[in-house]
Amino acid sequence: MLDGNAVRSVDRAASLLIALGESQGEAGVTELARRLGLHKSTASRLLATLQKRGLVEQDDDSGKYRLGLAVVRLGGHAERTLDLRSIAMTELETLARSIKETTTLETLEGDTALTIAYSDASGMGRDRSGRSSPLHATAPGKVLLANLPEREVIRLSKVGFTPYTSHTIVRIDLLLEELARVRKRGFATAFGEFEPSVNAISVPVYDQRTSVVAALEVRASGNRILPSRVPELVERARDAAAVITDRIGGVAASL
Amino acid sequence: MLDGNAVRSVDRAASLLIALGESQGEAGVTELARRLGLHKSTASRLLATLQKRGLVEQDDDSGKYRLGLAVVRLGGHAERTLDLRSIAMTELETLARSIKETTTLETLEGDTALTIAYSDASGMGRDRSGRSSPLHATAPGKVLLANLPEREVIRLSKVGFTPYTSHTIVRIDLLLEELARVRKRGFATAFGEFEPSVNAISVPVYDQRTSVVAALEVRASGNRILPSRVPELVERARDAAAVITDRIGGVAASL
DNA sequence: TACGTCGTTCCGCTGGACGGGACGCGAAAT
DNA sequence: ATTTCGCGTCCCGTCCAGCGGAACGACGTA
Numbered sequence: 329m330l331d332g333n334a335v336r337s338v339d340r341a342a343s344l345l346i347a348l349g350e351s352q353g354e355a356g357v358t359e360l361a362r363r364l365g366l367h368k369s370t371a372s373r374l375l376a377t378l379q380k381r382g383l384v385e386q387d388d389d390s391g392k393y394r395l396g397l398a399v400v401r402l403g404g405h406a407e408r409t410l411d412l413r414s415i416a417m418t419e420l421e422t423l424a425r426s427i428k429e430t431t432t433l434e435t436l437e438g439d440t441a442l443t444i445a446y447s448d449a450s451g452m453g454r455d456r457s458g459r460s461s462p463l464h465a466t467a468p469g470k471v472l473l474a475n476l477p478e479r480e481v482i483r484l485s486k487v488g489f490t491p492y493t494s495h496t497i498v499r500i501d502l503l504l505e506e507l508a509r510v511r512k513r514g515f516a517t518a519f520g521e522f523e524p525s526v527n528a529i530s531v532p533v534y535d536q537r538t539s540v541v542a543a544l545e546v547r548a549s550g551n552r553i554l555p556s557r558v559p560e561l562v563e564r565a566r567d568a569a570a571v572i573t574d575r576i577g578g579v580a581a582s583l
Numbered sequence: 584m585l586d587g588n589a590v591r592s593v594d595r596a597a598s599l600l601i602a603l604g605e606s607q608g609e610a611g612v613t614e615l616a617r618r619l620g621l622h623k624s625t626a627s628r629l630l631a632t633l634q635k636r637g638l639v640e641q642d643d644d645s646g647k648y649r650l651g652l653a654v655v656r657l658g659g660h661a662e663r664t665l666d667l668r669s670i671a672m673t674e675l676e677t678l679a680r681s682i683k684e685t686t687t688l689e690t691l692e693g694d695t696a697l698t699i700a701y702s703d704a705s706g707m708g709r710d711r712s713g714r715s716s717p718l719h720a721t722a723p724g725k726v727l728l729a730n731l732p733e734r735e736v737i738r739l740s741k742v743g744f745t746p747y748t749s750h751t752i753v754r755i756d757l758l759l760e761e762l763a764r765v766r767k768r769g770f771a772t773a774f775g776e777f778e779p780s781v782n783a784i785s786v787p788v789y790d791q792r793t794s795v796v797a798a799l800e801v802r803a804s805g806n807r808i809l810p811s812r813v814p815e816l817v818e819r820a821r822d823a824a825a826v827i828t829d830r831i832g833g834v835a836a837s838l
Numbered sequence: 839t840a841c842g843t844c845g846t847t848c849c850g851c852t853g854g855a856c857g858g859g860a861c862g863c864g865a866a867a868t
Numbered sequence: 869a870t871t872t873c874g875c876g877t878c879c880c881g882t883c884c885a886g887c888g889g890a891a892c893g894a895c896g897t898a
Binding site: 590591592611612613623624626627628631646 | 843844845846847848854855
């Protein structure tokens with residue numbers, strides 16, 4: 329047993345998969361063996377075993393190996409069960425401490441936004457995740473709406489938009505305009521639209537395919553978030569969102 | 584060396600990954616060991632090795648394992664390098680033989696549709712893949728356009744739409760209407776719009792996340808595809824597209 | 839408090855995995 | 869056209885990695 333408690337041949341096989349993931353499409357036995365410091369008969373045998381389970385496949389013509397369909401399926405499943413909260417938590421805490429405001433991560437849950445991660449500036453406040461909030465009246469809600477098909481927004485309008493404050497957008501035409509702005513600018517704001525004294529900005533968090541999986545929010549009570557401060561907060565939020573996307577394994581798309 | 588030339592511990596580790604993919608989110612050491620007929624110390628050791636490479640992760644509270652971030656990344660990479668043509672070829676050939684028409688699979692390539700797989704009714708005609716055709720004047724082109732943001736369609740209209748025949752749609756307003764119909768019906772038709780005597784229908788092929796990765800086309804010369812025959816061909820094409828999606832590892836979305 | 843189950847760790851044993859070398863094949867060089 | 873080279877696969881003797889069994893600590897339940 330080498331390397332702590334790792335099973336050597338499994339560790340080698342895993343390295344082969346990861347090396348294939350890092351290569352441009354495909355690689356040969358000899359090349360992979362060289363890259364990983366393995367004997368080519370060892371690499372060949374390990375690859376043949378991975379191929380048996382569909383984790384790799386071999387091109388009939390060139391003899392080179394690439395990742396197989398079973399990896400696509402496992403990847404899809406892994407993404408569905410991913411613990412986005414754990415992935416994002418460190419970044420939210422770091423951002424909250426450095427800008428001295430509350431940060432949250434919201435995902436779409438039916439017709440609402442769900443807080444899946446939360447951090448206040450002290451990093452020691454009580455966990456307020458698990459809460460729902462409306463889509464039309466919050467900054468992350470607008471980010472999530474902006475990335476839905478327009479017919480979904482129209483469907484929601486038929487249920488009606490609750491006017492939480494005098495600033496809440498309740499007319500469908502004005503909301504659609506606002507969502508167009510969100511798409512154009514790549515971030516959303518909400519000034520006293522859900523809670524009278526709460527201002528917030530939000531940016532999208534992408535998975536590795538430029539799909540929006542969450543909205544990252546910076547929020548504050550009182551007049552701590554004024555329009556003049558928005559550009560700085562948006563930039564900081566985007567940086568944090570890009571780190572989260574990178575952890576998921578993607579490349580942050582620019583809106 | 585058991586089971587042909589497979590490396591036993593690698594085969595076992597791969598089985599663990601696949602079992603995790605088949606489970607609802609996560610599973611424990613003892614459960615996985617039972618399911619695969621392994622000793623639990625063996626399962627524990629193999630899982631620890633997979634965890635070391637990020638292929639699985641263990642929940643801190645429950646001790647259960649789930650697929651890890653490295654699998655999400657590998658899955659994304661595998662999808663990008665997937666050989667869609669090989670996956671789809673059997674289905675295209677089967678469909679072509681059974682309906683006695685030519686079938687193709689088209690993907691978006693810049694501003695055109697690219698034939699990545701082709702089969703005629705005999706299954707023995709020469710391979711006509713690798714060819715490009717216009718988006719606005721072909722059935723698969725319309726399917727691909729219908730799944731792009733509208734601003735992409737408008738951008739294309741600025742280049743202009745070549746009138747290949749007297750039936751080609753060249754006005755942007757008429758094309759947008761046609762694309763709305765495609766989205767609504769879930770399939771596209773083209774009657775002599777690119778080549779005067781060629782009629783075709785096309786349906787979307789999804790990956791596992793309801794993204795359209797290709798358009799499957801049934802085409803014929805002369806009057807073999809009349810409007811009365813469209814429903815049957817669309818149904819057959821959808822069935823073939825669903826098989827392809829299932830092979831990729833997804834669930835076909837109903838439009 | 840006692841019991842059962844889980845996941846982890848340790849250890850002796852042995853057969854599975856290894857590297858070395860040979861081989862056939864196809865492409866490149868001559 | 870022939871020769872050379874590199875690739876991937878296969879075979880085989882060797883040896884230590886991986887195995888199962890047992891014990892242990894932790895945790896949840898009765």
